[in-house]
Structures are given as structure tokens and as C-alpha cells.
Amino acid sequence: MNSINVKALAEQLLGPYAEIRKASRARAADPQLQRDPAWSMDEHREQVLRQLKVLVDQKAVQRAFPKKFGGLDDHGSSIAAFVELVAADPSLQIKAGVQWGLFAGAIMHLGTEEHHAKWLPGAMNLDVPGAFAMTEIGHGSDVAAVATTATYDPETEEFVIHTPFAAAWKEFLGNAALHGTAATVFAQLITNGVNHGVHCFYVPIRNEDGSFVEGVGGEDDGLKGGLNGIDNGRLHFTNVRIPRTNLLNRYGDVAADGSYSSPISSPGRRFFTMLGTLVQGRVSLDGAATGASKMALQIAVTYGNQRRQFNSVSDTEETTILDYQRHQRRLITRMARTYAASFAHDELLSKFDAVFSGREDTDEDRQDLETLAAALKPLSTWDALDTIQESREACGGSGYIAKNRFTQLYQDLDVYVTFEGDNNVLLQLVGKRLLTDYAAEFRKLDTGAMARYVAKQVGTTALYRSGLRSVGQAFVDVSDERKSANFFKDPANQRELLTDRVNAKVAEVANALRAAGKDKVKGAKAFNENQDLLISAARDHGQLLRWEAFTAALTKVEDPTTAEVLTWLRDVFALSLIEDDLGWFLAHGRLSMQRARTLPGYLNRLLDRLRPHAQDLVDAFGYTQEHLRAEISTGIEATRQDEAMEYFRKLRASDNAPVSEKSLKKSKA
Amino acid sequence: MNSINVKALAEQLLGPYAEIRKASRARAADPQLQRDPAWSMDEHREQVLRQLKVLVDQKAVQRAFPKKFGGLDDHGSSIAAFVELVAADPSLQIKAGVQWGLFAGAIMHLGTEEHHAKWLPGAMNLDVPGAFAMTEIGHGSDVAAVATTATYDPETEEFVIHTPFAAAWKEFLGNAALHGTAATVFAQLITNGVNHGVHCFYVPIRNEDGSFVEGVGGEDDGLKGGLNGIDNGRLHFTNVRIPRTNLLNRYGDVAADGSYSSPISSPGRRFFTMLGTLVQGRVSLDGAATGASKMALQIAVTYGNQRRQFNSVSDTEETTILDYQRHQRRLITRMARTYAASFAHDELLSKFDAVFSGREDTDEDRQDLETLAAALKPLSTWDALDTIQESREACGGSGYIAKNRFTQLYQDLDVYVTFEGDNNVLLQLVGKRLLTDYAAEFRKLDTGAMARYVAKQVGTTALYRSGLRSVGQAFVDVSDERKSANFFKDPANQRELLTDRVNAKVAEVANALRAAGKDKVKGAKAFNENQDLLISAARDHGQLLRWEAFTAALTKVEDPTTAEVLTWLRDVFALSLIEDDLGWFLAHGRLSMQRARTLPGYLNRLLDRLRPHAQDLVDAFGYTQEHLRAEISTGIEATRQDEAMEYFRKLRASDNAPVSEKSLKKSKA
Structure with a gap:
């Protein structure tokens, strides 16, 4: 029987970003980025935060960001690299996704130059761990229906972020339970009595000492079915005031006088364009x-x-x-x-x-x-x-x-x-x-x-x-x-x-x-x-x-x-x-x-x-034992089976092998 | 629309042992028998052991055993009662199953009067937590092929229990990692040079101080995908000697001189009869x-x-x-x-x-x-x-x-x-x-x-x-x-x-x-x-x-x-x-x-x-909130949805409800 070319196939399976994937797999093979199954939830959360910092130190997170902030403007390869982290620990992959894909991604894709300059560096280097506050308890995948409001107040040139009822609490947010100090919050933008639909706002949520800023509250989601290296939680807002300029205004803006403008005239198309960046x-x-x-x-x-x-x-x-x-x-x-x-x-x-x-x-x-x-x-x-x-x-x-x-x-x-x-x-x-x-x-x-x-x-x-x-x-x-x-x-x-x-x-x-x-x-x-x-x-x-x-x-x-x-x-x-x-x-x-x-x-x-x-x-999938980390993939079973077969081979060859009652009965019959 | 009769249906669903099930469900509703999700593996194991003792104290475990030991000889209702413990914690159900169904069950079904008198009381009251040592690493569901041997030595009138190679280690045994002090061990019975097939032996495995008895060794299986309230582990035996009478001899016996006898002449049928009790x-x-x-x-x-x-x-x-x-x-x-x-x-x-x-x-x-x-x-x-x-x-x-x-x-x-x-x-x-x-x-x-x-x-x-x-x-x-x-x-x-x-x-x-x-x-x-x-x-x-x-x-x-x-x-x-x-x-x-x-x-x-x-x-399934213990089954979601609907109802009735940009555009068009 001819064998397949495993090496060539492995290369093909790595796809268009083979080198990037290999580098990221090498990273995932490093124990300092892996999970110890014995960690409690609390320890796991702290370790994954530490691991995120390792990624920052290794300059492993900047690929998708603008060149002026040290990135490469390279989106496809950035995803290829992040995806491979699943082999280290899915919690690491997802918490990295929350920080750099969702939170920093919202600033990058929905914000404009001023926002990039002000918030991208902190999001990129993890000085500001952030939550992506889109989902609400009562609205799940129906994002257009989120009930959190951002009402513009022309008097103070501020938006007032508000949670009108319990079903509108932001929910399941990574970084919300513990580590997040800011959040990109999706809310219905209301100005001059008109609701212009869902927009995204940059909202500080925690003080330096880890306590919530005034008007922000929340709960820890606690233990989950898995991904316990991520501190998911809920957030709610009681008339929290943020500057007008905290609206990430790429697809819709409010002037100081409260007048609304957008490069996309259809509210429906605007909403889907904003979501599309995600x-x-x-x-x-x-x-x-x-x-x-x-x-x-x-x-x-x-x-x-x-x-x-x-x-x-x-x-x-x-x-x-x-x-x-x-x-x-x-x-x-x-x-x-x-x-x-x-x-x-x-x-x-x-x-x-x-x-x-x-x-x-x-x-x-x-x-x-x-x-x-x-x-x-x-x-x-x-x-x-x-x-x-x-x-x-x-x-x-x-x-x-x-x-x-x-x-x-x-x-x-x-x-x-x-x-x-x-x-x-x-x-x-x-x-x-x-x-x-x-x-x-x-x-x-x-x-x-x-x-x-x-x-x-x-x-x-x-x-x-x-x-x-x-x-x-x-x-x-x-x-x-x-x-x-x-x-x-x-x-x-x-x-x-x-x-x-x-x-x-x-x-x-x-x-x-x-x-x-x-x-x-x-x-x-x-x-x-x-x-x-x-x-x-x-x-x-x-x-x-x-x-x-x-x-x-x-x-x-x-x-x-x-x-x-x-x-x-x-x-x-x-x-x-x-x-x-x-x-x-x-x-x-x-x-x-x-x-x-x-x-x-x-x-x-x-x-x-x-x-x-x-x-x-x-x-040809190309994972090594450092990725698989399963005792039964190491060859231990082959060793055991070989030992057993050798034992029986020797026993059969020896004089004192017991005969089975079954065969004894057969031979008598 | 006519409604169904929930009460009658619930009663029908409880089946032939309705009253027994109700009593066991009442027990499962008791927090002292339930799992706290925050427990670590070590704590969970200790708590489940404690819970087994509660079951003993409540006289909840004796139903299937002979009347002379305080039981009721009632097999169907015993299972009905144990099954319902799954609502308290599956670890509790399974560890109880290991102790009373498998370990004590083997003594009862495979042993004879002398064994019952000697070992059933300790197994029943948990003085002797026991492992059921059937499965081997290398033989899984192929029980007939277990490689552990029990070789009769007529000189000392003892069986020598021995593990010939690593694939024959007993594996995944509840009570083996920590709590078990004895085990019912399945091994090939060899006497006078003839292998009579798989039989079951009562083998002490731990001393009073928790250390293994001489010749017995083992490993902790550690963290599992679930059921972490049970201390699963591996056992192996190096020429461990037990008295001849430790053979559970209901379906096959060895006399002092080493001669074998069985009420079932076919080795195949004998094997399946022994297994059938399980x-x-x-x-x-x-x-x-x-x-x-x-x-x-x-x-x-x-x-x-x-x-x-x-x-x-x-x-x-x-x-x-x-x-x-x-x-x-x-x-x-x-x-x-x-x-x-x-x-x-x-x-x-x-x-x-x-x-x-x-x-x-x-x-x-x-x-x-x-x-x-x-x-x-x-x-x-x-x-x-x-x-x-x-x-x-x-x-x-x-x-x-x-x-x-x-x-x-x-x-x-x-x-x-x-x-x-x-x-x-x-x-x-x-x-x-x-x-x-x-x-x-x-x-x-x-x-x-x-x-x-x-x-x-x-x-x-x-x-x-x-x-x-x-x-x-x-x-x-x-x-x-x-x-x-x-x-x-x-x-x-x-x-x-x-x-x-x-x-x-x-x-x-x-x-x-x-x-x-x-x-x-x-x-x-x-x-x-x-x-x-x-x-x-x-x-x-x-x-x-x-x-x-x-x-x-x-x-x-x-x-x-x-x-x-x-x-x-x-x-x-x-x-x-x-x-x-x-x-x-x-x-x-x-x-x-x-x-x-x-x-x-x-x-x-x-x-x-x-x-x-x-x-x-x-x-009609009849579980109460004490069994379900799920926040979302308590009606919390209805409360949230009602609050949201009431909010919007009031908002629509008020003068300052924002109009949506979408409807504004429609009315202009």
C-alpha cells in the first residue's frame, strides 16, 4: 500500500497563513500559556489575565491594528494566529478575542481617529481590559432590540447611558466580572426625541481600585459549563454620563446641538454595517x-x-x-x-x-x-x-x-x-x-x-x-x-x-x-x-x-x-x-x-x-503532544498492549500455562 | 382548550413504585444531600462520602438486602429509590451504586451465607467502603478477557491475586482512589493448572490508616469530565494472598485440595450467570x-x-x-x-x-x-x-x-x-x-x-x-x-x-x-x-x-x-x-x-x-424547584419580561416616548 505524503498534506491544511499558524502553534505549545486542569475558577481567571499579558509582551496581538499603533493592518493573518491559541486553552483564545477582537475591535472599526489615538494603545497593551457590552439578558441574539438607552443631553453635551429594566442588563460579558475598566456599550441613541437605533459608546466602568464608577453596577456570572478562565459578568447603568465624544461615531454622529448625522441614510443598513465589523x-x-x-x-x-x-x-x-x-x-x-x-x-x-x-x-x-x-x-x-x-x-x-x-x-x-x-x-x-x-x-x-x-x-x-x-x-x-x-x-x-x-x-x-x-x-x-x-x-x-x-x-x-x-x-x-x-x-x-x-x-x-x-x-493535522496533552495519545496504550501480547506469547511457549476449562471440555467431548 | 390532568399524569409517570419514588425525591430535595457547585474535587469527594453516611443513618440503603440483615429483599423498589438520588447529585447516585449495588451487591449475589454474615453488615453500614474491581485498563467492556489471575495454592489454602501486566490494572473504580478498604476483585480462577474463567474474590485493600495493604498498589484517576464526587482510581495486585474462603463461591468453588466445582457445568453459561446479577x-x-x-x-x-x-x-x-x-x-x-x-x-x-x-x-x-x-x-x-x-x-x-x-x-x-x-x-x-x-x-x-x-x-x-x-x-x-x-x-x-x-x-x-x-x-x-x-x-x-x-x-x-x-x-x-x-x-x-x-x-x-x-x-414530571435548582426555572424570566413589557406600555402611553428614525422616514416618504 502506498502512503500519503503527510508533510505536504499538513502544509496544505495550514492554509493561506501557514507560517503565521506555525508560529502561533509554537506559542500554544508553551506551558506558560496553557491551562492547568487543577486550577480553581478564581485561579484560572487570574492565570488567563497573566497569559494575556504574556501575549502583549510577545507582541502577538497587534497584527490587525493600524500601522501607526504598531500593527500591520493585516486582518486575515491576525485571525489565523488567534485561532491557534485554542490549543493552549480555549479560555485564552476567547479572552483574547474579547479584548482585541471585540473591545479593541469596536474602537477600531466603529470609532474614528481621535478614538483610536485615545483608546487603542491602552486596549492593545492591556492597560485597559475592556468588556464588549452588547448582549442583554432579555435580548440575546436579537441585538437590534437592546433596550439600554443613550440619551443625548445638549445642556452638558453628554450622553446618559441607562438601563431601563432588568431584562436590559448587559450579560455574559467577558472582562465584566473582574478585570474590565472600560466597556464598549451598545445602546439606542436618542437625541432630540428621535431614536436613531443601536450605536456603540465607550464607557469607563471601574475605578483604579477595581470598584465600579458611579452609576455602574454588575454581577459575576460565576461558574460556567466551561471557559472558566474568563470572568463573565453582567453590567447595568443608572444614568451614567459620558462625554458626547465617547460615541464611536464612524457610522453615526451627534453634533453639540444634538443634531444627528450619518454617512448611511438607511437606519437598517447602518445597523447591519456596524454589526458587520464584528x-x-x-x-x-x-x-x-x-x-x-x-x-x-x-x-x-x-x-x-x-x-x-x-x-x-x-x-x-x-x-x-x-x-x-x-x-x-x-x-x-x-x-x-x-x-x-x-x-x-x-x-x-x-x-x-x-x-x-x-x-x-x-x-x-x-x-x-x-x-x-x-x-x-x-x-x-x-x-x-x-x-x-x-x-x-x-x-x-x-x-x-x-x-x-x-x-x-x-x-x-x-x-x-x-x-x-x-x-x-x-x-x-x-x-x-x-x-x-x-x-x-x-x-x-x-x-x-x-x-x-x-x-x-x-x-x-x-x-x-x-x-x-x-x-x-x-x-x-x-x-x-x-x-x-x-x-x-x-x-x-x-x-x-x-x-x-x-x-x-x-x-x-x-x-x-x-x-x-x-x-x-x-x-x-x-x-x-x-x-x-x-x-x-x-x-x-x-x-x-x-x-x-x-x-x-x-x-x-x-x-x-x-x-x-x-x-x-x-x-x-x-x-x-x-x-x-x-x-x-x-x-x-x-x-x-x-x-x-x-x-x-x-x-x-x-x-x-x-x-x-x-x-x-x-x-497531517499537525498537532504535537504539547498541543494534544492527552496521555492516551502518547503511545502509552501501544506499550501496554505490546507488553500484554508478549506476556501471553511467553506464557503459551512455557510449560506451565493453565489450560482453559472450556478447551478441556471440548477436547473431552 | 381543555387541560390535561397533570396530577394524575404525574402519578402515572412515577410508575409501579410511586410512593418509594416520592420518598426518595423528598430526600433528594434536602440540601444536605445536594452538591454545592463551588466544591473542589477533593471537597466534593469528602462531601459525597458524608452524604452516603447520611443515607445509612436515614436507613435509605437497605431495601434490596436480605431480611436477616435488616433489609426487605425488595429489589425493584430499591432501584427506584436509588435512581431518584440523581436529582440530588449524580455523584451521590453513582457512589451509592458502587457501594450498595456493585460492591455489596457482589457479596450478596455471588457470595454465600458465610460471606453475607461476615461482610454484608460492614458494606451496608459503610464501615467498609468498597471498590468493585472488574474493569481493567486494557479490557474495558470485554470482561471475559480480564487478565488478573487468582491462582489457588493448596499448600496454604490461599488464592494468589496477581496483575501480570499494566493493561490488567483494575481501572475507573469508584472508592479505589481514597475511601475503599476492600474490593470485590474479578480474576481468572486457576487451580490445578486449569483456568475456570472469571470469578469474584473479596480482597482487603487498605489498612486502617488508609495505606494500601502489602502487595496492593494504585493510582488516583484524578479529575474527570464529571462525577468528581467519586474517588475513581486504579488498583493492581502483586501476589496478594487471600484465604480460599474469600472466593465468592455461589457459582463456583474450590475445595481445600484445589478441586473445582460449580452448579453450572458450562463455563460460558456460568460466566454470564455471574455477570447477570449485575x-x-x-x-x-x-x-x-x-x-x-x-x-x-x-x-x-x-x-x-x-x-x-x-x-x-x-x-x-x-x-x-x-x-x-x-x-x-x-x-x-x-x-x-x-x-x-x-x-x-x-x-x-x-x-x-x-x-x-x-x-x-x-x-x-x-x-x-x-x-x-x-x-x-x-x-x-x-x-x-x-x-x-x-x-x-x-x-x-x-x-x-x-x-x-x-x-x-x-x-x-x-x-x-x-x-x-x-x-x-x-x-x-x-x-x-x-x-x-x-x-x-x-x-x-x-x-x-x-x-x-x-x-x-x-x-x-x-x-x-x-x-x-x-x-x-x-x-x-x-x-x-x-x-x-x-x-x-x-x-x-x-x-x-x-x-x-x-x-x-x-x-x-x-x-x-x-x-x-x-x-x-x-x-x-x-x-x-x-x-x-x-x-x-x-x-x-x-x-x-x-x-x-x-x-x-x-x-x-x-x-x-x-x-x-x-x-x-x-x-x-x-x-x-x-x-x-x-x-x-x-x-x-x-x-x-x-x-x-x-x-x-x-x-x-x-x-x-x-x-x-x-x-x-x-x-407532570413532578420535580420541584428544590430538585431543578436552576434560576431560570423559577419564573425569574417571566418577571423580567413582564417588567419590560410594562415599561414599554407606559412609555408608549406617555408624551415623551422617542420616535424611531425609521418610522419618521416612513411617515416623511
Whole structure:
């Protein structure tokens, strides 16, 4: 059997910022930035604050900021670097994200020059730890509805920040419970009796001695399911006065006399433009979640390749557990999905960099970026939980011991599915975008969805155009197993099935909404009656984007064995998706019954073919023992199994090996 | 709208041991038996040990033991009582299970009178905390392969307990790291050069000062993903000598001269008989996991019924989140499944009691009990993780705060899918049983599978016999939506679809194995190539058992509204199962395309119909705030939402309400 080129594949998996990622992984391998599982919550919080200072000292945090403040104006690579910190400790990654992505990011993206000069240096060097006060207890992902008010008082030229009721308390804010001395607060801007919608304000919240400034109050969120290195908390404001100039006024300003002005006339568009600068959070979570999945799989596959259990084939040798079909189903399908997520993340990051660098910065580019991030972040964060959990279970009781890493990764990653936009809410946004695009978009069946978003990287589209087949053909075909396999492994068919599924589901929702007419209540009812279907279409759309990214990545593989193995892996990804939703494909005439019946068997054969490459495929993720920090990934299990086998070999060779009662009875019979 | 009778339903849900459960729930509501989330691992371990002593003082642990030791010989009710402790703290439930279910249980079930007299009192009153030393690092769920040896030495009339290599260390044992002073150790019994297979030995492991006795060593497993109130650890033995009479000799004995005798001549049957006495662990986990699912749902539905987000219908009022279709899909389908699990657990517990009381104690009864437990425990423990996680996500960020309970429940319940038999291994056992029964069983299509196991509780079978329809009819039927709905809601059709699915999958595996012939290697290969399918058949079998238990429970509901609502809920359970595996039903001609296409919509309509009853349905689970201990289940969210709505109502009525820029622009236009 030929082996794949692990080194080249590892390099490809590092994506467009390979060197940056390597440097950040080297940093994450340093114990001083890692978590000690024995830390209490209080200690963990202090240690992560200390670690943030180490990042400042190592000049590891400035990349995305303007050159005049010592940065590089380099957005894509900044995210690539931060994302890799998840291997050190997700708390570190997220607290860094709060400080430099959200708090300093709000100053940079929503503020103007004066704000940058005044507040960026302190935010960058951690002199001013800051909270990002957007979410409210009662409004979660519905940011437009935040109830905190910022009312302009022309008498004193101040904004009055106020929390009108308990549901408007700012909630779940990192840095709010302990360390934050300032906050970027999102509130309804009211001046001259008009509410101009949500704007962001810079508000000092703590005095030098750590006490709250007058009018500010708060609570510690206390122990969480994970991420306990971050001091999340609540804040509320009672008529807190701040200077007029503390409004981060890039997209909306109030003059001394109280008159409002904005470069964006539509309040709706203005709101989404302001929020759009925060897309980097979703991009980061997509990357970090994919990294966590990779680590979990690297540990679990390593163990599954060493651990033996039950002597099903031989009397003297137990079977390596990764040889069991069920184990391959559990791990190799998730490996395929993680590869797809990794390639898709690279494209997302490239798109993000194109927009934030200004290279491709039209309204449409920004909307495409947001849709792409909103489609991928839910999939990768849910997949991380599923992959970590399955990996932990695949390692049995050992998976449950904290020193084997899975449970802590799970606990920390858990909330990734909720913050920076709840996954279901994000998918609904994607669904709405799909509906909006429906008329224009879905007539052009041969345009790749990912290609549309990553416009400059097309080229792959032509690959498929020629291969397109009418869906009808598949249905009447009464072929044998081999013909079925040929059908399923043809990327043109995979692509068509996956594309068609999105289109058909969106069309079904669109038709239902059209039938409901213009009446608002009826329309809302019809929308709700199709909500589950629309969210499922959005999920399918995200999977299609991943499939396209995976397929595009195949063209970049040079080594033929690697290309062949990765093609099988892409097929596993595609066919798992189809198998998971087989009922839809059959009920809607996209697959014949005969084809559908052969699918599980073909998938099983692909898994069996991939099995000898499983270790190489996870080794290519490139994490070292310093990152994995799981006892069972060190080879300890192989040592134990070898010792046991040697013991039994010697025993069998010796004269005093006990015979079993069972065999004794057999020989007597 | 008529309401259901919550009180009567709550009583029904408490099952055959309602009064015992109520008493145990009252105990679980007592703070002295509950966990303080702030405890460190060390403190948590000491507190749980203290709590076990409280249970002894309250005489809460003796029920299952012989009357002569102050017990009641009452096995079913004993489990019902222990299971409810999960509401206090899963660590307490499991450590109690280790002490009284496993350690004392092994003495009781595997030992004889002399052992009972010598060791039961200390095990019962906790003078001797004990470990149950079965699992080994290298052998997990493959208990027959444990490598620890107990070699009889006729010279001294002692057994020599020995660990031959590292993979044979006993592992994950509760009470082993700190508190245990003795252990019931499972080892290969060797006497006169013959290995008689796995037997259980009583072995002192610690001296009075807490140090290990000579020859015994061990390690602390340290921090785990959860259940940190239990001191799990590893043990190993270096030629540790124990008296011959420390062999728990109910099923196999060694005389002073070393000759072996057993009341069970087949070594295989002997092994399974010994192990069979441990089925209570699986029964307990099934009940506890179902209890945890109930608690999670009671919290999440209460919150979902109060929390509002996005004003999709009205300009002034936000929508209650449980009114969203997606939210109903997330919670109400899981509620249906939890009801099914609850009713199935009651039947499992009744069967368990029948066998352990000796009322129905044939070999076949015992095997049926084991198959039933092995089928239900995997489903309910996996479902608990899925239900707790979905509930936590459905409560957004609040779900992630420890004081809202979900994350701790998840972390503790995580390992329930692994211990007492890994879920996949258990389902494979069930699958093998299904294969064994294939020829005899699956020709009788009209015998209920659950009814077969719970033989004395039949009576429901007749219900369906008359309703049976040929599968073929459904396929040619080109009916409208209403006809489809009528088809899906007919319990005879549900039953037939679910039964037929198990039969067909088992038949497929059986045919593949038959084709492979008698060759051992070919047979093992064929088995492995069908492993995933067989495990899926076993899972389907478990779901069928649940469906039958749910359907049987419907006949016991007296109040007509309750009966109607529960019937919808049973339909949701059945149709969710069919929807989840829709591809199989279509590919194998059990459903027509038209029927399949109408299924999701019909399911959605059922959810909408159940939605007004959702709160009642979780309230019937009967947990109080003392059990739930989640801030968001207390009504705090309703208070917050009411305050906010009142604020806006007053604001709208006042003269100085700001107008929005958006509406201003609209009115100008």
C-alpha cells in the first residue's frame, strides 16, 4: 500500500497563513500559556489575565491594528494566529478575542481617529481590559432590540447611558466580572426625541481600585459549563454620563446641538454595517472549533489504532478497535467532515481578509462574507461538540478522565454554538438570504455557491459544468451495485444532489410564503410553519459550501496517492451527507430506491479503504503532544498492549500455562 | 382548550413504585444531600462520602438486602429509590451504586451465607467502603478477557491475586482512589493448572490508616469530565494472598485440595450467570438518565414558555420562543421520547423485580431481562446527553451558566454511556440476541417485542393484531395529505413500520452471515461488514420496545383530554423515529414517496397541537424547584419580561416616548 505524503498534506491544511499558524502553534505549545486542569475558577481567571499579558509582551496581538499603533493592518493573518491559541486553552483564545477582537475591535472599526489615538494603545497593551457590552439578558441574539438607552443631553453635551429594566442588563460579558475598566456599550441613541437605533459608546466602568464608577453596577456570572478562565459578568447603568465624544461615531454622529448625522441614510443598513465589523468573531470561532475537532480526532484515532479489544478473529490476538466497522463509522466520517470544514474555513478567512483589507469591499462582498460566516460557524461549532463527544466515547472510560483532554475541550467549546450569534438564529439569517437570492440565484443551477462568495477563486466551476446530468436519469436507472458506486463517486453527481437539495428546499419555502400573500400576520405564520425547513436548507447550503471547498482543495494536491486518498475522503463526506438525509433524496425523486439501498454498503467500503490511512490523515493535522496533552495519545496504550501480547506469547511457549476449562471440555467431548 | 390532568399524569409517570419514588425525591430535595457547585474535587469527594453516611443513618440503603440483615429483599423498589438520588447529585447516585449495588451487591449475589454474615453488615453500614474491581485498563467492556489471575495454592489454602501486566490494572473504580478498604476483585480462577474463567474474590485493600495493604498498589484517576464526587482510581495486585474462603463461591468453588466445582457445568453459561446479577447497574442507569432528561426538559420548557425574542408578528410584543416551530421541534420531540423512555423504564424495572424476586426466574427470563436492559440503557443514556445539551442550547447563554444546572448534569451523565457496558457493545449484544432469535421469533410478526420480554403484562398485543395491514398497500397508495395523516396516526401502522424495520435489518444481517458460511475468519469478516447495520437494528429494537411501552401506557390514562394529548405525544415519538430513518423506509418500499413527503408537515402540525400543553407535560414530571435548582426555572424570566413589557406600555402611553428614525422616514416618504 502506498502512503500519503503527510508533510505536504499538513502544509496544505495550514492554509493561506501557514507560517503565521506555525508560529502561533509554537506559542500554544508553551506551558506558560496553557491551562492547568487543577486550577480553581478564581485561579484560572487570574492565570488567563497573566497569559494575556504574556501575549502583549510577545507582541502577538497587534497584527490587525493600524500601522501607526504598531500593527500591520493585516486582518486575515491576525485571525489565523488567534485561532491557534485554542490549543493552549480555549479560555485564552476567547479572552483574547474579547479584548482585541471585540473591545479593541469596536474602537477600531466603529470609532474614528481621535478614538483610536485615545483608546487603542491602552486596549492593545492591556492597560485597559475592556468588556464588549452588547448582549442583554432579555435580548440575546436579537441585538437590534437592546433596550439600554443613550440619551443625548445638549445642556452638558453628554450622553446618559441607562438601563431601563432588568431584562436590559448587559450579560455574559467577558472582562465584566473582574478585570474590565472600560466597556464598549451598545445602546439606542436618542437625541432630540428621535431614536436613531443601536450605536456603540465607550464607557469607563471601574475605578483604579477595581470598584465600579458611579452609576455602574454588575454581577459575576460565576461558574460556567466551561471557559472558566474568563470572568463573565453582567453590567447595568443608572444614568451614567459620558462625554458626547465617547460615541464611536464612524457610522453615526451627534453634533453639540444634538443634531444627528450619518454617512448611511438607511437606519437598517447602518445597523447591519456596524454589526458587520464584528464578523471576525464568527470567523474565529469557525477556525477554533475546527481546530478542536482536529485535536479530538488526532487523539481518538491514535488511541483507536493502538487499543485492542475482543478476539473476534484470532484466538491469540485481540482486534485493534479501529478495524471494527462501527469504529470507522464513528471516526472516519467525522474526519472527512473535519477536512471539509478546514478547507472551507480557509476560504472564509481569505474572503474575510479580502473584505477587511479593502481589496474587495463592496456592499455585496460584505453581505457575502456575512452569509458565508453565518453558514459555516454553526456547522463547525456543532460539529466540534459532536466530534469531541464521539471521540471521547470512542476512547471509553479513558476518554472521560480529564488528563485525556476531551471533556475539557467539550466543556469549553460548548458555548461556541451560542455566542457570536446563536447557531439557529444564524442559520435562519442564511435562510433569509437564500430566499432573497432565490429568484436571481436559483435559476443558474451551474454556478457554484462557494464560488459565488469567493468570487476571485472560481476556476473550479468549469470542472462540473460539463458533468451535469439530469436528475431524472438517475431515477429511472435500475443499475447494479457497481454502476451505483460509479454514480455516487462522480463529483458531478455529488454536487448536483447537494445543490439541488438546497434549491428545492428554498423553493418550497418561497412558494409557501408567496401563497401566504402580503398580510403581515399570515406571512409571519407561514414563515414560522416553514422555519424548520428553511433552517435545514441553510444547513444544507453550508454543507454544499464545504463540499465545494473540499473539492477545490483536491485540485491542489500534487502527490497522486494523497490525491486518491483525499478523494475517497471527500466522497465519504459527500455520501455521509446524502445518507443522513436519504429520506429527502428519495421522497423527492433524486435517488432511486436501488441506488439508495447500495449507498450504506458503498460508504462502508470507502471507510474500509481509508482505514489504513487513518493515522496519516490525523497526523497531517499537525498537532504535537504539547498541543494534544492527552496521555492516551502518547503511545502509552501501544506499550501496554505490546507488553500484554508478549506476556501471553511467553506464557503459551512455557510449560506451565493453565489450560482453559472450556478447551478441556471440548477436547473431552 | 381543555387541560390535561397533570396530577394524575404525574402519578402515572412515577410508575409501579410511586410512593418509594416520592420518598426518595423528598430526600433528594434536602440540601444536605445536594452538591454545592463551588466544591473542589477533593471537597466534593469528602462531601459525597458524608452524604452516603447520611443515607445509612436515614436507613435509605437497605431495601434490596436480605431480611436477616435488616433489609426487605425488595429489589425493584430499591432501584427506584436509588435512581431518584440523581436529582440530588449524580455523584451521590453513582457512589451509592458502587457501594450498595456493585460492591455489596457482589457479596450478596455471588457470595454465600458465610460471606453475607461476615461482610454484608460492614458494606451496608459503610464501615467498609468498597471498590468493585472488574474493569481493567486494557479490557474495558470485554470482561471475559480480564487478565488478573487468582491462582489457588493448596499448600496454604490461599488464592494468589496477581496483575501480570499494566493493561490488567483494575481501572475507573469508584472508592479505589481514597475511601475503599476492600474490593470485590474479578480474576481468572486457576487451580490445578486449569483456568475456570472469571470469578469474584473479596480482597482487603487498605489498612486502617488508609495505606494500601502489602502487595496492593494504585493510582488516583484524578479529575474527570464529571462525577468528581467519586474517588475513581486504579488498583493492581502483586501476589496478594487471600484465604480460599474469600472466593465468592455461589457459582463456583474450590475445595481445600484445589478441586473445582460449580452448579453450572458450562463455563460460558456460568460466566454470564455471574455477570447477570449485575444487570441492576444498567437498570439504574436507564432510570437515572431518564430522570436527568426530565429535569432538563422541565427547566428548558419552563424558560421557553416565558422567554420572548424577536417581534416577528406584533410591533409591540416579542414572540414567546416556544411558539417558534424550530423550538418546538427541539424540545417537544425530545419530550415525547422522554415519555417513551419513562414508560419503558417502568416495564424494565417490573421485569427486573420479577426476576430478582424469584417470581419469574427461568434462564429465559434472565436472558430477556438482560436483553431488555442492554437495549434500553444505551438509548436512554445517549438521549440524556442529547436532551440536556439541546435544552442547554435552547436556553442560550443562560443555559451555560452553572447555576442553571444543565452543564453539570451533562458533565456527570456523560460517562453513563460508557460504564456498566459501553453503549455500542451493549447494542451489539442485543443485535446478537436478535440474530439468535431470528429464525424462531421473526416469523411471528404479530407478537409484540416488549410483550415477549414482559410476558405477564401482555394484553396489549390483541389491540394490534386486527389492525395489521400489508406493507404493500401503503406503497401503491397515492393518497392526499389527509389520508397520509390518517395512515401515520394509526398505531397499527406505526407498530408495523417499526417492527418490520427491525425484522428486515436483522434478516439482512442473518442472510449475509449465512452466505459467509462456517469459516471462522470469513464469518468474522462478514460480521464486521454488517456491524453497523446490526447495531442499528438493535437500536431500532429498543425504540420499538419504547413505542410499545408508551402505547401500553395510553390504555391506563383515564382522563379523556390527557389520553388525547398523550396519544399525540406518542404519535410524535413514532413519527420522529420514522422521519429520522425515512431513507430506510423509502428505500425498502415501506413508505411511498407521497407519504414520505407529507410526514414532516404532519409532524409539525402535531407539535403545534401539543405546544399549549407543553408546560403541563413537563410539570407532570413532578420535580420541584428544590430538585431543578436552576434560576431560570423559577419564573425569574417571566418577571423580567413582564417588567419590560410594562415599561414599554407606559412609555408608549406617555408624551415623551422617542420616535424611531425609521418610522419618521416612513411617515416623511
